[in-house]
Amino acid sequence: MLKKGYKLYSILTGTCPKCHEESMYVDKNPYRPGHLFKMHERCSNCNTKYKIEPSFFYGAMYVSYAVGIAFAVAAFVIARLFLGADLITTFIAIVATMIGFMPVIIRLSRNIWINFFFKYDGTMSKTTSQHTS
Numbered sequence: 001m002l003k004k005g006y007k008l009y010s011i012l013t014g015t016c017p018k019c020h021e022e023s024m025y026v027d028k029n030p031y032r033p034g035h036l037f038k039m040h041e042r043c044s045n046c047n048t049k050y051k052i053e054p055s056f057f058y059g060a061m062y063v064s065y066a067v068g069i070a071f072a073v074a075a076f077v078i079a080r081l082f083l084g085a086d087l088i089t090t091f092i093a094i095v096a097t098m099i100g101f102m103p104v105i106i107r108l109s110r111n112i113w114i115n116f117f118f119k120y121d122g123t124m125s126k127t128t129s130q131h132t133s
Contacts (some may be wrong), residue, residue: 011111016043016050017118024050024114030103037106052117057110064109072103105133 027035030132
């Protein structure tokens, strides 16, 4: 169940970790060349600054290692166990998965990393404030 108010919502949608209203990224599509790393400076809804400090997202590299391993294991299980591929084909499937999903892994890792440092605050939501006025 993917609902606002849960960290998983912000992680999977790439929305502001504090209000879940705006995408953190200038372009939501991670496969647009040149736009993969482009983020808004702040959330236009709650004014949360995304880059807390210079080089903040270097920590996401550690998260990307774990996320990459998860993708590689999934590719192995699908290729080897479900499809019965030989080792060479399984290896190629893992490499193709890692290359093909690289932009998704990078974005997902950033989303996970920033959600370690922010907590959802439903009072900052535009839709919530409109209903209370």
